[in-house]
Amino acid sequence: MRILRLTIRNAFRHRLRSVLTIAGIAIAVTAFGFLRTVVTAWYSGVEASSANRLITRQAISFIFPLPYADKEQIARLPNVRSVSWANWFGGVYKDKSQFFARMAVDGDTYFDVYPEFQIEPDQLAQFKRERNACIVGADLAQQYGFKLGDIIPLDGDIYPGHWEFVVRGIYRPRDKTIDGTQMLFHWDYLNERIRQESPGRADEVGWYIVKIDDPARSAEVSDHIDALFANSRAETKTETERAFQQGFAQSGNVIIGGINFISFVIVGIIMLVLGNTMIMSARERTREYAVFKTLGFSAKYIATMIFGESLVLSIFGAAFGVPLTIGLVKMFEQFVPKAWFPVFYVEPVTYVLAATAALLVGVAAALFPMQRAMRTPIVEGLRFIG
Amino acid sequence: MQPLIRIEGVSKAYRRDSFDIPVLNKLTLDVAEGEFLALMGPSGSGKTTLLNLVAGIDRPNQGRITVGDTDIAALSETALAKWRATHVGFIFQFYNLIPVLTAYENVELPLLLTPLSKAERRKHVELALGVVGLSDRIYHYPKQLSGGQEQRVAIARAIATDPTLLVADEPTGDLDKQSAEEILTLLDRLNKEFKKTIVMVTHDPRAAERAHTVRHLDKGELI
Amino acid sequence: MKIPLKYIARNLVTRKLTTGITVAGVALVVFVFSAVLMLAHGVHQTLVATGGTDNVIITRKSSNGEISSIIDGDTQSIILTLPYIAKGANGQPIVSREPVVVINLNKIGDGVSNVTVRGVSEPAFALRPQVKLVEGRMFAFGSRELIVGQAIESRFAGAQIGDVVKFAGDQWKIVGKFEAGKSAFDSELWGDALQLLNAFNRGNSISSMTLKLERPEAFESFQRAFEAEQRLNQFEPKVERKYFEEQSEFLSLFISVLGIFVTVIFSAGATIGATITMYAAVANRTVEIGTLRALGFRRRSVLTAFLLESCLLALVGGTLGLVLSSLLQFFRVSTLNFQSFAELEFSFALSPQVILSSLLFALAMGIIGGFIPAVHAARLKIVNALRGA
Numbered sequence: 001m002r003i004l005r006l007t008i009r010n011a012f013r014h015r016l017r018s019v020l021t022i023a024g025i026a027i028a029v030t031a032f033g034f035l036r037t038v039v040t041a042w043y044s045g046v047e048a049s050s051a052n053r054l055i056t057r058q059a060i061s062f063i064f065p066l067p068y069a070d071k072e073q074i075a076r077l078p079n080v081r082s083v084s085w086a087n088w089f090g091g092v093y094k095d096k097s098q099f100f101a102r103m104a105v106d107g108d109t110y111f112d113v114y115p116e117f118q119i120e121p122d123q124l125a126q127f128k129r130e131r132n133a134c135i136v137g138a139d140l141a142q143q144y145g146f147k148l149g150d151i152i153p154l155d156g157d158i159y160p161g162h163w164e165f166v167v168r169g170i171y172r173p174r175d176k177t178i179d180g181t182q183m184l185f186h187w188d189y190l191n192e193r194i195r196q197e198s199p200g201r202a203d204e205v206g207w208y209i210v211k212i213d214d215p216a217r218s219a220e221v222s223d224h225i226d227a228l229f230a231n232s233r234a235e236t237k238t239e240t241e242r243a244f245q246q247g248f249a250q251s252g253n254v255i256i257g258g259i260n261f262i263s264f265v266i267v268g269i270i271m272l273v274l275g276n277t278m279i280m281s282a283r284e285r286t287r288e289y290a291v292f293k294t295l296g297f298s299a300k301y302i303a304t305m306i307f308g309e310s311l312v313l314s315i316f317g318a319a320f321g322v323p324l325t326i327g328l329v330k331m332f333e334q335f336v337p338k339a340w341f342p343v344f345y346v347e348p349v350t351y352v353l354a355a356t357a358a359l360l361v362g363v364a365a366a367l368f369p370m371q372r373a374m375r376t377p378i379v380e381g382l383r384f385i386g
Numbered sequence: 387m388q389p390l391i392r393i394e395g396v397s398k399a400y401r402r403d404s405f406d407i408p409v410l411n412k413l414t415l416d417v418a419e420g421e422f423l424a425l426m427g428p429s430g431s432g433k434t435t436l437l438n439l440v441a442g443i444d445r446p447n448q449g450r451i452t453v454g455d456t457d458i459a460a461l462s463e464t465a466l467a468k469w470r471a472t473h474v475g476f477i478f479q480f481y482n483l484i485p486v487l488t489a490y491e492n493v494e495l496p497l498l499l500t501p502l503s504k505a506e507r508r509k510h511v512e513l514a515l516g517v518v519g520l521s522d523r524i525y526h527y528p529k530q531l532s533g534g535q536e537q538r539v540a541i542a543r544a545i546a547t548d549p550t551l552l553v554a555d556e557p558t559g560d561l562d563k564q565s566a567e568e569i570l571t572l573l574d575r576l577n578k579e580f581k582k583t584i585v586m587v588t589h590d591p592r593a594a595e596r597a598h599t600v601r602h603l604d605k606g607e608l609i
Numbered sequence: 610m611k612i613p614l615k616y617i618a619r620n621l622v623t624r625k626l627t628t629g630i631t632v633a634g635v636a637l638v639v640f641v642f643s644a645v646l647m648l649a650h651g652v653h654q655t656l657v658a659t660g661g662t663d664n665v666i667i668t669r670k671s672s673n674g675e676i677s678s679i680i681d682g683d684t685q686s687i688i689l690t691l692p693y694i695a696k697g698a699n700g701q702p703i704v705s706r707e708p709v710v711v712i713n714l715n716k717i718g719d720g721v722s723n724v725t726v727r728g729v730s731e732p733a734f735a736l737r738p739q740v741k742l743v744e745g746r747m748f749a750f751g752s753r754e755l756i757v758g759q760a761i762e763s764r765f766a767g768a769q770i771g772d773v774v775k776f777a778g779d780q781w782k783i784v785g786k787f788e789a790g791k792s793a794f795d796s797e798l799w800g801d802a803l804q805l806l807n808a809f810n811r812g813n814s815i816s817s818m819t820l821k822l823e824r825p826e827a828f829e830s831f832q833r834a835f836e837a838e839q840r841l842n843q844f845e846p847k848v849e850r851k852y853f854e855e856q857s858e859f860l861s862l863f864i865s866v867l868g869i870f871v872t873v874i875f876s877a878g879a880t881i882g883a884t885i886t887m888y889a890a891v892a893n894r895t896v897e898i899g900t901l902r903a904l905g906f907r908r909r910s911v912l913t914a915f916l917l918e919s920c921l922l923a924l925v926g927g928t929l930g931l932v933l934s935s936l937l938q939f940f941r942v943s944t945l946n947f948q949s950f951a952e953l954e955f956s957f958a959l960s961p962q963v964i965l966s967s968l969l970f971a972l973a974m975g976i977i978g979g980f981i982p983a984v985h986a987a988r989l990k991i992v993n994a995l996r997g998a
Contacts, residue, residue, distance in 0.1 A: 017885055024881035031874040038867065060776035061712040061723065063676060063950070064809070092671040157672035160679060160843065200812065233778040250720040251945035251952075255864070258648075262868075265637050266875050272634045273882040276627060280889050328874075443903050443991040464907065471905025478995070482900040486619035496904045498611045543904075 007308035017277060018313060024273040025317025025361070026324055029354045032266045033325030034332070035259050036350045042256055043249050044343035048177050049242035051215035052081075053113065056208040056225055057244075059237040065204035066234050068191075073228050079213045079221050084109035087187060087206035091156040091163070100140055100339035101182040102154065103206075104190040113211050116174040117182075123148075123169035131189045135169035139180035139338045146170070152183065159194060179342040210238070267357050270317075275365035278310050282369035289373050290381025299374040306373055307366045314362030318355045325354070390550070390583050391417035391440060396449030398435055409435045411606040412449070422577045422584045424597035431603040433587045434555060440585055441553040442470045454550060471499040475544030475582075479556035481536040483528040489515070489539045490524040496547050514542040517580075518572060534565030541572060545582070552576065554586040558593050570596045612906060612914040620890065621922060628922065631886040634879040635926025635971055636933065638872060643934040643967040645868025647957040648942070649861040655955040656857035659792035660850030663695075663825040664736055667818045667835075667846045674856065674949045675709040675816045676725075680844065682813040687840055688820075693831040695821040697735065702820060705733040708805050709816040711951045712776050712798075714765045724761055724768075725951040726776075727794075728802030728815075736819055740794060745770045745785030750801045753808075756785040760795040760954035764943055774798070777808035793853060796943070796954045819849060856948050863947075876974055879926075883978030887919050891986040898986055899994030912987035919979020920972055927971025934967075935959055 012018045040047075056074065058064040065087070075083045086105040093102070107128050111117055119135065127133045136146050146152065146167050154163045165185050173180035187205075195202035212221050222238040229236045239247075249256075282289075289302050329346055338344075398410040409432045417423055417440075425433040438444040439451060442458050451459045453473065461469060475496075476482075483492050493514055497507045515521050518538040528536055537557065544552055557573070558566035574596050576582045586597060594600050602609050621628050660666070667688060672678035685706060694702045707730075711723040731750070734740060748754035761768050773780045781800065789795045806813060822831060828848055835846050847855075891898070898911055937957040946953040 017888060020881050020885050020888075024878045024885075027881070028875055028878045031871055031878070034874070035871060059713075061710065063711055090673065090677050092673075096671075096673060155671040157669055157677040158679070160669065160671075200810070247721050251722050253720060254942050254944040259867075262641055262871060265641055266878075269634055269637055269875055269878050269882075272630050272637075273878055273885070276630045276634075276882055277885055279630075280627060280885070438992050441903070443995075467902070467905045467907050469905075470903065476900075476903050478900070480896070482896060482995075484616065484897055484900070486616060486623060487613075491613070491615070495901075498613065499905050 003304075003308070007305060008312055010305065011309040011312040014281065017281070021274060021277040021313050022316045022320060025270050025314055025358060026320035028266050028270040028273070029318050029321025029358055030324040030328055032263055032357060033321065033346060033350050033354045034328050035263050035266070036353065037325075037329055037344065037346050038341075039256055039259055040347050040350065041341050041344045042252060044177060044179070045245040046242055046249055048116070048179070048343070049240070049245050050116075051218070051240070051242070052212050053241040054210040054212060054218060054222055054225070054238050055241055055244040056210055056236050056238040057206075059226075059235040062207070064234070065201075065206055066208065066236065068203040068205050070229065070234075070236070071205070071208065074208060074210060074225055077221065077224055077228075079217050081211045081213050082109055082113060083211070084113040084209045085187065085205040085207065086110065086209065087190060087204070088158070089154070089156065089185075089190070090158045091154045093152065093154055098339075099337075100143075101179070103182065103184055104187040105184045107186045107188070110184065110209075111171075113209050116178045117171040118174055119169050119171040127168040130166065130168060131186060131192075132165050133168035134165035134183055134185035135171055136167055136183045137180035137342075138170050138172045139342065140183060141167075141170050143181070143338050159190060161193075161197070176345050177343055181339040181342040209241075267361060270314075270358065271361045271364055274310065274314060274317075274361055275368070277313070278306065278365050278369045281309070282306055282373055286373075286376060286381050290376070290378045293378045293381070302373050303370040306370045307363070310366035311359070311362045314358045314365075318358035321354060321358065322351055325350075389416035390419040390421070390454060391415075391585075392450070392452040393417075393436075393440070394450045394452075396436075396439060396446040396451060398432070398439065398444070398446050409606050410439075410446070413606070413608060415601070415608060417583065417585060419583055420577070420581050422573075422596070422598045423586065424594045424600045425585065425587045425603060426589070426594055426600060427603035430605075432606040433603045436603065437553055437555055437585060437587050440551075441474050441476065442466050468499075471496060472547055473550045475541075475547070475549040475552045477537070477540055477544050477552065477554035477557045479559040481528070481533075481540045481560075483536055483539055483543075485528050488525045488527055489520065489531070489542075492528070492539055493524075493542045493546050496543060500547060510546050510548075511542075514546045515539075517545065517576075518542045532565070533561050534568055537561065537565070537569050538572065541569070541576075545576065545580075550583065552582050552584045554584060554588075556588055556590075557586065558588070558590050566590070566592065612901065612910050614917075617914055617918045617921060620894075620918060621925075624890070624893075627886055627889065631882050631922055632926040632929065634882040635923050635974055636929040638876045638879040638974070639927045639930030639967050639971050640933050641868070642872040642876070642970055643931055643963055644937055644957065645864060645872060646963045646966060647934060647937060647959055648868070648955075649865040650960055650963060651942070651955040651958040652857045652861045652864065652946075652953070653854065654958045655791060655953065656793055656853040657850055658739070658790055659794060659853040660848070661736070662848060662850050663822050664849035665820055665822055665828065665831065665846045666849045666852045667820075667844055668816070668852070670843055670845045675707075676711055676950055678816050679814050680816070680818060684841065684844065685813070685815065685818060687838065688818060688835075688844075691831065691834050691838070693823050693827040693834070695823045697732065703732045703735055704818060704820040705730050705736055705802075706815045707733070707802055707817050707819065708809070708811060708814075710805070710809065712774070714761075714768060714774070717764055717766050722765075722945060723951045724765065725797040725949065726755070726805065727797050727799050728805035729799050730802050732821075733799075733819070736821055737789070737794065739790035739792060740787055741789075742785050742787050745783075748784055748800055751804070752801070753779055753781045753804055754784045755781050755798045755800040756787050757783050758795040758797045758799075759786060759788045760941075760943060761798060761952070762786050764952075764954070768798075777805075779808055791956070793856075793949075793953055796952050856946065859948050860944075860946050860953075876970070880974045880978040883919055883923060883974060884982060886922070887915060887979045887982035888985070890918065891915060891982045895989065895994045896997050898989055899991050899996075902989075902991045902994065908987040912983045915983035915986050916976065916979050919983065920975035923971045923975025923978070924968065927968050927974075930971070931964060931967050 071083055084106045086103045089102040089104055127135050150167045152165045218240050225238040226236050393415040396413045399406045399408045427433045439446055493511045518541050520538050577584050668678040697703050708728040710726050713721050714724045715721055748756050757768050770783055772783050941956045943954040
């Protein structure tokens with residue numbers, strides 16, 4: 001234990017410098033953790049996917065609808081437990097910057113197919129009874145102060161006109177990996193009005209959500225469904241929910257790649273700051289190390305001391321950086337509307353990665369000064385003035 | 387004739403962790419113009435402190451120090467800096483040359499604080515380096531010079547502004563016998579030929595020999 | 610400050626390793642900072658290049674992009690009755706009625722993305738003189754043929770001349786490649802508007818209408834006439850350049866905010882690196898500082914000297930970072946633009962503003978990092994400094 005105490009004391013020999021070094025590492029660890037959290041948030045849709053849901057959409061483009069009639073055919077297939085559907089409504093709430101997901105869904109089946117949207121039975125019942133009722137996520141309700149009974153007005157774009165919906169339910173996301181910022185209302189209501197205003201566009205579904213019995217058969221069922229509509233005007237593409245979400249996430253590949261690159265740069269900076277400190281402190285103590293050697297301490301002992309000091313600094317840096325990351329994430333959440341990043345939290349693996357990065361850096365930064373301390377002959381060391 | 391330097395009732399103490407350590411005790415001393423004074427004494431006797439006070443790089447707690455017509459203890463920090471630039475030349479034990487400047491640039495340094503033009507400065511530098519006998523090494527860096535040569539550059543720097551007073555703190559402390567001899571001869575010359583007043587702190591009896599007057603200090607008092 | 614500049618500069622060169630490391634840290638931060646700015650600027654530039662100032666594009670007010678905008682036939686007729694619309698040689702108004710959709714295509718390599726397909730009519734080419742056919746031939750009006758923008762041709766599988774794209778129950782042949790002056794149109798597929806409307810069963814409901822004004826200055830008057838027409842209150846006209854500029858807003862903002870947020874955070878790391886280095890410099894030159902003060906140099910001069918040293922360090926790092934990021938200009942990036950919901954290719958664009966911002970950023974790091982050590986140096990007592998304490 002004596003070595004440990006000596007190492008810690010040596011690491012803080014130059015209090016100001018050590019504090020600065022630790023601060024530098026902590027900041028870099030924080031940035032690293034924050035960026036990874038952004039990447040996690042980006043892929044949250046993928047992570048929240050359920051293995052027993054398939055998404056069926058128009059093969060050529062997500063924005064083209066499928067006929068409502070397809071539903072019957074899909075529902076009749078073996079291994080299909082139930083079929084639900086949804087249309088992306090889009091539109092504008094108050095102004096174009098108020099973004100959140102607004103969808104028309106099948107009131108009867110949607111919440112069965114998405115059990116992770118947890119809702120009180122009486123709220124769900126009330127929702128099913130009213131044509132223009134809607135259900136909003138708890139996080140969305142919090143962001144805008146929506147309460148049961150409130151009216152949400154929307155201006156449609158894909159479905160033009162003025163629309164009003166009454167909040168009859170607030171769903172709770174099962175856990176923090178689930179999006180709690182969606183607004184869901186009746187597809188029937190949408191379809192009715194479209195039939196009146198532009199009949200050519202009635203009975204169209206954005207995409208189907210197919211709940212299957214056995215996740216192991218997802219490929220089989222997907223092919224089966226697509227075969228049904230293979231040479232029709234609306235060819236379908238069916239894939240697991242995970243693959244579907246991944247497709248979306250992939251589109252931001254470049255940006256995510258950029259963010260990952262920046263994470264590496266950050267690790268590089270940590271290494272530079274710590275390395276700088278280690279080099280300087282080892283350099284100052286060249287004569288001291290030489291004296292140690294004359295007293296009989298081996299070169300390896302000295303190298304271990306340097307290594308230990310470097311690790312002490314990086315451990316402290318990581319220890320401060322981790323709570324700072326949490327603080328930064330919380331601050332970000334305060335300033336950025338929840339609906340823009342519905343899922344935003346620090347994954348456990350991020351902590352592990354950040355700590356590991358800091359430790360690895362501690363090791364790497366010590367290598368050069370360690371080598372120098374070991375190699376410098378005693379006589380040269382004693383002569384060193386600096 | 388009025389003495390150049392009048393030190394009257396000067397006391398100085400240092401604060402170390404809330405202790406007051408007295409160094410000089412109501413010291414009084416006169417130094418005449420053109421004098422070559424050596425201050426000697428054991429470690430802790432206060433000789434370096436006295437030198438620092440006379441040179442204006444420290445202030446007494448009590449008492450008055452007059453150099454020429456100026457009560458330097460009463461000057462503000464800014465005024466004191468200005469006074470030092472024109473009135474004092476420093477010679478240190480470890481030369482204290484700026485390592486990244488050449489010999490020429492080191493000697494030029496104090497001249498930058500004067501309103502002289504570049505051409506005028508050049509004249510002063512060349513003159514000073516000529517006096518110390520280093521005209522052939524003016525573009526060398528300190529690390530390319532021997533100890534004796536470095537000290538000569540330092541002396542050239544000290545005389546470049548033609549100051550009233552030269553203060554030297556152990557000028558031969560780090561030199562071998564021969565170099566020390568050369569430096570002392572130079573100081574001698576500066577005093578006799580150029581009429582510079584020199585106050586020198588030293589341990590070296592050979593150096594003391596070259597001075598006119600030797601005063602001893604012990605425990606903050608002249609003995 | 611009377612202390613010579615060469616003193617400052619030469620001191621940086623003496624401690625090469627430590628100086629080098631600190632410079633590298635600053636360079637890295639400035640590299641990322643300027644890269645982010647260049648990227649945001651690149652997006653902006655691409656979209657600005659897309660629109661002209663004498664063209665007006667009309668879309669539905671509440672739509673976020675062309676693909677969610679719908680303009681029916683009646684509305685189109687009403688718009689054509691408005692004044693100030695330029696007429697072509699044949700006396701007809703120069704108007705392009707465009708249905709815009711996105712389709713999925715496979716990227717060369719990995720993944721899938723959305724690609725914009727725009728239905729155009731003859732006037733579209735008069736409206737957009739920057740569009741030039743560079744290979745193959747123009748699609749024949751009345752046929753199911755397409756021409757492909759160079760960004761899509763180079764990045765997507767099955768999007769080369771001769772390939773067939775299957776959608777809307779039919780096969781569409783790509784017969785030519787065009788370039789559009791590094792604008793958003795480079796990332797599109799163009800075909801006959803009427804054919805596309807027909808294939809998608811959209812009757813004559815288009816996404817947007819682009820028309821040419823008699824003179825760019827007439828826009829305000831045109832807008833007033835537009836707004837005066839009650840039946841057009843669900844739609845809005847915009848100068849084409851402004852419309853596309855706004856299409857880039859979210860993406861630019863996203864890149865800028867995220868990038869700058871992060872860069873500022875870890876610039877703190879680099880700044881701390883500078884502080885550590887400067888502190889070491891002060892500690893190593895304590896005797897020197899004492900000497901300068903003894904010689905008569907003022908505290909202020911010492912402060913300034915060390916601060917300048919820190920700034921010089923930072924500027925060297927900043928310049929290095931900029932030089933590196935300027936190399937990025939050779940790369941073109943393609944990603945999904947959330948607003949248009951389609952792929953958009955753009956480049957890293959350097960501008961005087963980016964250069965200035967980056968250098969100022971570096972300078973700020975130098976000043977903040979070097980300030981406290983410089984103050985520390987200036988506050989040293991002469992006698993203590995001379996003793997090396």
